[in-house]
Amino acid sequence: xxxLDKIYEGKAKxxxxxxxxxxxxxxxxxxxxxxxxxxxxxxxxKGAINCAVSSVIFQFLEAQGVKSHFVKQLSEREMLVKRVExxxxxxxxxxxxAGSLAKRTGRPEGEKLPETxxxxxxxxxxxxxxxxxxxxxxxxxxxxxxxxAAVERIARRVNELLAPYFEKRxxxxxxxxxxxxxxxxxxxxxDEITPDGCRLWDLKTREKMDKxxxxxxxxxxxxxxxxxxRRVCA
Ligand code: TMP
Numbered sequence: 264x265x266x267l268d269k270i271y272e273g274k275a276k277x278x279x280x281x282x283x284x285x286x287x288x289x290x291x292x293x294x295x296x297x298x299x300x301x302x303x304x305x306x307x308x309k310g311a312i313n314c315a316v317s318s319v320i321f322q323f324l325e326a327q328g329v330k331s332h333f334v335k336q337l338s339e340r341e342m343l344v345k346r347v348e349x350x351x352x353x354x355x356x357x358x359x360x361a362g363s364l365a366k367r368t369g370r371p372e373g374e375k376l377p378e379t380x381x382x383x384x385x386x387x388x389x390x391x392x393x394x395x396x397x398x399x400x401x402x403x404x405x406x407x408x409x410x411x412a413a414v415e416r417i418a419r420r421v422n423e424l425l426a427p428y429f430e431k432r433x434x435x436x437x438x439x440x441x442x443x444x445x446x447x448x449x450x451x452x453x454d455e456i457t458p459d460g461c462r463l464w465d466l467k468t469r470e471k472m473d474k475x476x477x478x479x480x481x482x483x484x485x486x487x488x489x490x491x492x493r494r495v496c497a
Pocket of ligand 1: 355363438439440460
């Protein structure tokens, strides 16, 4: 598979064209940003760790019948993916209170939610990804009602699979962000599933093992990313 020109560079990944029109190479960088890129830095080996973690999780989900853009891991930092049209919606799935939900509700971080909460954000860097309702998604033409219903169904299925998957590996799946893409074969889970876009806590100690360590300068960032890699990939 030949890597051709760069078609998109985001905060943590780069997309390259390939000699197959339907396939792209997703390259994982060590760069990290937080708070809509107001905070910038790098996390050593993050690109390799996230590429490996995401590859293993997409393969696990595929084996359980959840279709994604993942085709195969090509190298340490390169993943071959199907070309999709990304739906401009960030779907956040929450099992425990943390982050912006703790702020918005005044409830303590770490409280278990009585049921899984799915939230919708309009994916827009200039606007800072504002939270929206399903009605906004339809009215502003970002996703149809049918797409939103399918996305929610898949997101809840992903959660049923991933919460016990992480628990078996000593990790509490607190919350995470999913993205979806339109493809000729239907809706596909896209982007990545990594410690950048998930809150992952040690099951016993509740120590944070994800990007919150970078966001809030908690130290031992690389060590915790590596530990997630060890528990998921080793
Ligand atoms: P939040 O509590 O800040 O709304 O974040 C919820 C989850 O979504 C958390 O696991 C981190 C992830 N997330 C991203 O992947 N990208 C983002 O831009 C934000 C704000 C959150």
